[in-house]
Amino acid sequence: MTEAPGPDPLDPRAPSEWLTWMSRLPAEGGPTGADWVATVDRLTRECLDAWDLEVTGPPMTGWTAVVHPVVRRDGTGVPLVLKVGWPHVESAQEHLALRAWDGHGAVRLVAADPSRGALLLERLDAGHDLDAVDIDEACTVVGGLYRELHVPAPPTIRTLTAYLDPYLTQLRQRTDLPRRVITRVTGLARELLAEPGPRVLLHTDLHFQNVLAAERAPWLAIDPKPLAGPAAYELHPLLRNRIEEMGTGSSLRWSVRRRLEVTCDAAGLDEELGRLWCMVRCGVEILWAAVDGDDAELSKNLTLLKALED
Known part of the structure; x- marks a missing residue:
């Protein structure tokens, strides 16, 4: 045959x-x-x-x-x-972010056809990301990329406030989640969104697999989900990815703080603001997990939220 x-x-x-x-x-x-x-x-x-x-x-x-x-x-x-x-x-706005960065810290956009959902991009090394790189080195790389990516946001980019508001409203309406979590997350979000400061172009999903090796630069970011907001909002993807390496209990808490410290040092970000924004993002992911009935993600983000608390 x-x-x-x-x-x-x-x-x-x-x-x-x-x-x-x-x-x-x-x-x-x-x-x-x-x-x-x-x-x-x-x-x-x-x-x-x-x-x-x-x-x-x-x-x-x-x-x-x-x-x-x-x-x-x-x-x-x-x-x-x-x-x-x-x-x-x-x-929807990935092409706008890539055009604004123009290859600085991110993959270069060659052409875009938003009506077809299509992007023509420079080719990077898809087999070489930060997933297997030493965690301190990986966080340092991401922090360095933040410095390049956090340019003034174009006026057409959706704001962080517009993005978060519907989720915060949904979170307040949940009756199946701990009330203390809802109160803490929504109150913290309200305070942070009210703080003055520059609104920069955010990647929002810069985890270890969204950084690839390149010929013209050691590492470049891919796959942004852009928003306009405070730079310290970025950090949560570095905690929810490779989470199994952080252990549990006191080891988890130490590892969370270590990742924040290393990344913020490299990026020039306020570590305390980064920690607080990570708590808000944990709350959003807790909401998503509850909506999806995903008990594993719900438990992971509740545990991460606890580790981020003082």
Whole structure:
């Protein structure tokens, strides 16, 4: 019997397993996952034609986007990637942030087609992120990137206040969460949002897998979910990722403070403000976990919130 040929690595179609997972997503300011997966391969082909690209390898998938390695057909050979993503609220302004940074601290945007949810980007080393780098070194790298990324926010970028308000309202309405947690988080958010200070362009999801090695710089950020707000808001992703390395009890509390200290030193941020904003973000993630019925995420963020308390 002749073995059936495997999938063509140059086929611009998204992986079927990933499409099945994506099809379960409800709409978040755009099409449902099911509606979008029916169009993604067509959108990819349209972008390949519009930007005169050819695929050079198998696709990679992220949480809500498929990424194809490509080059232009003009023979220049510059390695690029075509990212086609499911349209939702958090991804809607990614191209605006990348354009504002213009390659400083982040992957360089070559072209964007927001109507198709498509970005043409410089190609980084997708196999080399900060996930296996010594944690102090990784936090230092991220802190250094914050210094480059925290430029004045363009006026079109959604504000942190506009982003948080609906979640804080939902949190106040929950009856299945500890009242002390709700009171602490919502009160703290109100105080922090009222503080004066510069509103910078925030990445908001700069965890260890969203930093990739590059040729023109040691490390660059990818996949921003941009907001305009205070710089100290950024830090929570560094705590919720690689959390298993921090242990439990007093070890967890020490490790949380250590990550904040190292990152804030490298970034020039106020560590105390960073700690307080991390508490607010724990509260939002507690809300999400409660809505999703995710007991593991609920427990993780309640534990992290406790470790952040004085």
